[in-house]
Amino acid sequence: MSEYKENSELNIKGEICPFTFVKSKLALEKMKKGEILRVIVDYEPAIRNVPRSMEEQGHKVLSINKINDTDYEIIVEKDGKK
Template identity: 40%
Template sequence: MDITQDQTLDITSFFCPMTFVHTRLALDRMTSGEKLVLILNDGDARRNVAASAQALGHVIEADESLPGNRARLVIRK
């Protein structure tokens, strides 16, 4: 998938709720329309970050599984 990114954030070393705390801090520094590419652990972190971002009005443009039990989310602010 070819996605223009404005910022990439690897949060694989964090666990909930810190995964969304770091995501939220990054989104707060971005302007409307910019994209945040997240690399995170698959499972709870993936589901919770996506749901929390959507609840705040952001758009999930991509949600892909990666090797090694990881995932890639693309969030448009």
């Protein structure tokens, strides 16, 4: 588990790409710069695709972890690269 304190959590288990990123992006749009979002996915390719797209669009990926047999968390700071 990550040491970051998230401001918001998004559980999108069952979603595949590109909707994993689409939903993550929509969640980030509702947050303020510097706030932290925890995204939970169970689609393994998403732990590579989603962070890459987030970084491209100015957010800072703080941590990616496997949290149990099926699920992963992606911790991201809104506009952390801007």
